[in-house]
Amino acid sequence: MITAERKPIDEIMAMIAPYKRVLVLGCGSCVAECAAGGEKETGMLASTLRMANKMEGKEVLIQEKTLDRQCVKDFVILLDDVIGQYDAVLSLGCGAGVQAVAEMFSELPILPALNTEFLGETREQGYWVENCLGCGDCMLHFFGGVCPLARCSKQLLNGPCGGSRDGKCEINPEVPCAWQAIIDRLERFEALDRLEQIYPPKDWSRKQGGGPRKIMREDQQR
Amino acid sequence: MESRVIPDTKAQAGKQTRMTQARKRTLALFYCQNTPESGEAQRQALEKRYASRLKLFPIPCSGRLDPLHLLKALEEFADAAYVIACPEGACRYFEGNLRATKRVDRTAQTIAQIGLEKERVGIVANSKENPKPLAKLAEEILDRTGELRPSPVLERPRRGKGTKEKKDDHSRKKTH
Amino acid sequence: MKDVSRLKRVLDQGGFAVTAECGPPKGADAETILKKAEILRHTVDAVNVTDNQTAIVRMSSLAACSLLKSAGLDPVLQVVVRDRNRIALQSDILGASALGIRNILCLSGDHQSFGNQPQAVGVFDLDSIQFVQVVRTMRDKGTILGGEILTKAPDLFIGAAANPFGDPFSFRVIRLAKKVAAGAEFIQTQCIYNLDRFEKFMAMARDKGLTKKTSILGGVTPLKSAGMARYMKKKVAGMDVPDEVVKRMEGVPAKKQADEGIKICVETIQRLKEIPGVRGVHVMAIEWEEKVGEIVERAGLLPRPA
Numbered sequence: 034m035i036t037a038e039r040k041p042i043d044e045i046m047a048m049i050a051p052y053k054r055v056l057v058l059g060c061g062s063c064v065a066e067c068a069a070g071g072e073k074e075t076g077m078l079a080s081t082l083r084m085a086n087k088m089e090g091k092e093v094l095i096q097e098k099t100l101d102r103q104c105v106k107d108f109v110i111l112l113d114d115v116i117g118q119y120d121a122v123l124s125l126g127c128g129a130g131v132q133a134v135a136e137m138f139s140e141l142p143i144l145p146a147l148n149t150e151f152l153g154e155t156r157e158q159g160y161w162v163e164n165c166l167g168c169g170d171c172m173l174h175f176f177g178g179v180c181p182l183a184r185c186s187k188q189l190l191n192g193p194c195g196g197s198r199d200g201k202c203e204i205n206p207e208v209p210c211a212w213q214a215i216i217d218r219l220e221r222f223e224a225l226d227r228l229e230q231i232y233p234p235k236d237w238s239r240k241q242g243g244g245p246r247k248i249m250r251e252d253q254q255r
Numbered sequence: 256m257e258s259r260v261i262p263d264t265k266a267q268a269g270k271q272t273r274m275t276q277a278r279k280r281t282l283a284l285f286y287c288q289n290t291p292e293s294g295e296a297q298r299q300a301l302e303k304r305y306a307s308r309l310k311l312f313p314i315p316c317s318g319r320l321d322p323l324h325l326l327k328a329l330e331e332f333a334d335a336a337y338v339i340a341c342p343e344g345a346c347r348y349f350e351g352n353l354r355a356t357k358r359v360d361r362t363a364q365t366i367a368q369i370g371l372e373k374e375r376v377g378i379v380a381n382s383k384e385n386p387k388p389l390a391k392l393a394e395e396i397l398d399r400t401g402e403l404r405p406s407p408v409l410e411r412p413r414r415g416k417g418t419k420e421k422k423d424d425h426s427r428k429k430t431h
Numbered sequence: 432m433k434d435v436s437r438l439k440r441v442l443d444q445g446g447f448a449v450t451a452e453c454g455p456p457k458g459a460d461a462e463t464i465l466k467k468a469e470i471l472r473h474t475v476d477a478v479n480v481t482d483n484q485t486a487i488v489r490m491s492s493l494a495a496c497s498l499l500k501s502a503g504l505d506p507v508l509q510v511v512v513r514d515r516n517r518i519a520l521q522s523d524i525l526g527a528s529a530l531g532i533r534n535i536l537c538l539s540g541d542h543q544s545f546g547n548q549p550q551a552v553g554v555f556d557l558d559s560i561q562f563v564q565v566v567r568t569m570r571d572k573g574t575i576l577g578g579e580i581l582t583k584a585p586d587l588f589i590g591a592a593a594n595p596f597g598d599p600f601s602f603r604v605i606r607l608a609k610k611v612a613a614g615a616e617f618i619q620t621q622c623i624y625n626l627d628r629f630e631k632f633m634a635m636a637r638d639k640g641l642t643k644k645t646s647i648l649g650g651v652t653p654l655k656s657a658g659m660a661r662y663m664k665k666k667v668a669g670m671d672v673p674d675e676v677v678k679r680m681e682g683v684p685a686k687k688q689a690d691e692g693i694k695i696c697v698e699t700i701q702r703l704k705e706i707p708g709v710r711g712v713h714v715m716a717i718e719w720e721e722k723v724g725e726i727v728e729r730a731g732l733l734p735r736p737a
Contacts, residue, residue, distance in 0.1 A: 042368035073323055077365070080326040084408045085369035087330075186542050187513070187553065191560040191609060193602070194539045195594030195621060196668040203668035204542045216602055229605060231613055234517060234561045234576060 034063040034154070035127045036161045037070060037147040039078065045123065046085060048144045052093070052121035057082070057146070058112075058134065059099035060126040067161050069147055070125030072099040078125065078146060094119075103130025109137045116141065152183075169239030169246070175227065177218030182235070184211035190232040278409075282400055283310050283328035284393055286339035287317045289347055290381060292388035301390055309393060317341065317378070318351020322362040325376050329366070329408060335375045335400040339392050342383035352380060372403060436533035436588040437505040438477035441711075441736055442617065442646045447704060448711030449732050450507060450619065450648060451723045452479045453499075455490035464495045467720050468504050474724040476735055477534055479507040479619070479713070483514060486546025493523055497530045507590065508532050511540025516556040517565070521575050524566055528585030536590040536619060537562040560613045563591050567614030591615035593647070595632035596625065596671035604635040611645045618645055619713040622652035624695075625671040626702050633708050642708030649703040650713045653722060654692030657681040693726060700730040 039045075049055050057079040065071025079097040086093045098115070100108045103126035112134075116122075121142045124131045128149040135143040151163035166183040172190075173180055182188045186202050193212030196203025200213040219225045240246075286293055298311045310333070314320060317340035325336040338359060340352035356378050363373040379396060381387060387395075441448045451471050456463040464480075471478055478499060482492040496506035508527050510520065527535065539559045543551045557565065565576055566589050573584035591610040595603055610618065623629045629649065636642055654660050657680040664672035676695065683691045696714075703709050712732070714723050727733055 042365065046369075073321060076323045077326050080323065080330045081365055081369060084326075084330050084366075084371070087409075088370060088407045187539055187558070188555040189539065189558040191558050191606075193597065193599075193606070194559075195592065195597045196541075197598045198668045199598060204544050210598070213599060216599060225605075228602075229609065229612075231560055231564060231609055234557050234565075237556065 034066050034152070034161075035129070035149060036067045036151055036153050036163075037064050037127050037149045038067075039069055039074070039125075039147055040145070042081065042085070045078075045082070045144075045146055048146075049082070049093075049121060049123055052142070054094040054119045054121070055082075055096075056112075056116070056119040056122045057095060057097040058103065058122050058124045058126070059097065060103040060124075060130050061099055061101045062104075064125060064127055064130075064147060066155065068159075070127075075099050075125050078123075082123075103127075104133045106133065106137065109134050112138070167240065168235070168237075170236055172232075175232070176215045177222060177224070179211055179214045179218055181211050181215060184209075184214070188235075190235060191228075278405055279308055280334040280400070280403070280405055281307055281310060281332055282393075282397055283312065283325075283333035283336040284339065284396065285312045285314055285317075285320055285324060285337070286389060286392070287341050287352075288313050288315055289341050290339055290389050290392065291386050292390065297389055301393055305393075305397070309397065311389075311393070316346065316348045316351040317355040318346070318348055318353075320355050320358065322358050322365075325359070325362050326365075329371070329375060329406065332409070334406040334409065335377075335403060337376065337396050337400070338378040339389070339396075340378055340380045342381050342386065345381075345383060352378075356380075371406070371408070374400065374403060375406065434531040434533060434586070436477070438507065438534055438617070439588040441476045444736070446711075446736060447732065448477075448646070448648060449475045449727055449735060450477045450479055450711065450713045451475045451720065452481060452713070452715040452717065453495075453720060454481050454484060454717055455492060455495040457487070457489050459490065461498050464490070464498055465502055468499050468502050470720050471723055472504060473735065474727045474733065475714070476711075477505040477507050479509055479536060482509045482511045482538070482540070483546070485541050486513065486543045486548065486551075488547060493527055493530075493532075496527065496532050500531050505534065506532055507534040507536050509536045509538060510562070511538045512555055512557050512559055512562055513540030513543060513553050514551075516554050517576055520557065520562060521565065521569065524569055524585050524587070525581070528587055533586060534588045534590065535566060536592065537566065537615075538592050559591060560609055563589060563610060563613040563615050571614075588616055589614055590617040590619060592621070593618045594621040594669045595623070595629055596621060597669040600628075603632060604639055604641070607636060607641055608639055611641050615645055617710075618647045620647065620650045621669060622650040622715055623699060623703070624676050625673050626699065628671060630706060633706050637708050646710035647708060648711040648713045649699075649706075649709050650715055651696050651699050651703075651726075652715045652717075653696035653719065653726060654680055654688075655719065656685070656688045656692070657683075659692075693722060693729075696726050697729045700726070700732070704730075 057075055059072050059075030060070050075097050079095050083095045102108050116138055121144060123144050123146050124134055125146045131143055131145045152165040152167060153161050153163045156162050164180060164183050168182055181190055181192060185192055186204050187194055193210055197210040197213055200210055202208040202210050219227060302309060302311055317338055320338050328336040338355055340355050346352045359376055359378040362376050366375060367373050438448055453467050480492040480495045483489055492509050496508045499506040537559050543549060543553045568574060569585050570587055573581045593607050660672055660677045660680045663670050664677060680688055680691055700712050703712055714726060716723050
């Protein structure tokens, strides 16, 4: 899933300041899972902003609505009937969602209420960790299911570096050393000798080589 | 609210309309249904006794409290919104009261970011040794929140730069 | 001076090599690095120049090495993979060789969050082991990554770093083996205070046949104070400072602690000389370069071969 966190309220207030009729738009997918932009959070933000505006004596229409997903055109298009009532949309979608809405309603300012962060997993309730870089060339099968690119601070394919200490990364004792995890994992599979080979330089062209990426599937198109 | 409190807040808040001076503050109180003497009959009696100063909302467990409830209350009618929870270790659903505390803390931080006093929200855990009935807790919390000035969210707004002064809103409850 | 690696020559001739470290200035002043070089001129075989160590911006190690080369010393160019992609790295290798620099140490580099540019992107296009392999291939096959042929191959004595004290201990020798397999001809280790643990590491390295394929130089850093000993013990990742060493520093009055630190350093070197497979010592006396001469002399390692 994609994780995100809400921007500070004062930053959001500054963003919506020029507008008089704002739609606060939530998303029921990833950002709901990480408690940043789902229906609840959207309701809370809208209520908070209304209170803030009241206190400043500003007369601003702030209404909320939540879509199942903001990143899929078929859902965004459902706003067609109501979008005319607003002069701006404050989106609680991830960056992909904000942009998809902006793509559909390009005459309206679509403002991001969240800072989109990483691809990751819900390790525990209320605790999300980054685990994938979207490199386009997955190598998880070599490393016991632990990604050395996303989870090693130095993206080492032939780690660990000299700074690994007690299974933690040199940059911060709270960050687990991915290479310690890889070694532990491979030891369990009795495959530690796999790490004696030298993994060659990463092909980054699968991530950046062609600029912003796309996938086209004709068999999926209308 | 005793009127003795109002002159102080009036001095601090500066210009206030006559309506504000007279408006009594309202506490929204969400309480766990396991609180002693908190049945429907007691709830009605309390609301009658305190009239518009107190609005009571029973919930099956304080852990079911959604911060949205507190925010909506503050937005629409309450000067303060509090939660009554069971004592630590006594939650029927084990951890509801602990979770509620964390959520209330976060709500307090959120309202602080827009300039509202953190004390406008809070959670009170009933005593383990001497659990108090709802009426007593309500009285204590009313006292505690009595010092807060009337919520600026519910006031007639001061004229801001370039905004129209809000017309008299008849839909808002007048409590004088 | 001819463009030859003095360090390599000393090792080839079976000698016990001595190298030291030199940090470039935080400015464009060439004189600073040249002054440091003068202090080290007759005390070491080669001088390492660090590459934006701790992710703090300093004069580039390539430029500093070039200055040292012009002054007649044998520099070891330290290169981290944190700041440059493969294009820049390979380009710098060609440039270094063209400038007559004959030694290179391939490193990962401290993470950018430690330094004075924490908002920088960390490049890490290659890792240090892949980098060793790339340099080796450029030198021995005359090709860059992807196979394109160079007009002239670089001439460099290739080294890598090793930390015998990082976690996990069991993996450290496997990592060393990888560096050797990638083509590392000399290794400089993290500074040593725990000789027992280092001896275990060396035994494992000998068992794996690594000491025949590469020249391991043990790293040493003289302690200036008991405070420094405690700091390195607690705060520096990958460092093993035994309690006895800290106690020894603490057991001496403050004014005498620097001397004690140097004494410990000299004793460490003397012990290193006895360990089979240790081919030299790498003295890292950061901002204390003036003591290197004394340490090397007291360890019985002067004069250096011509």
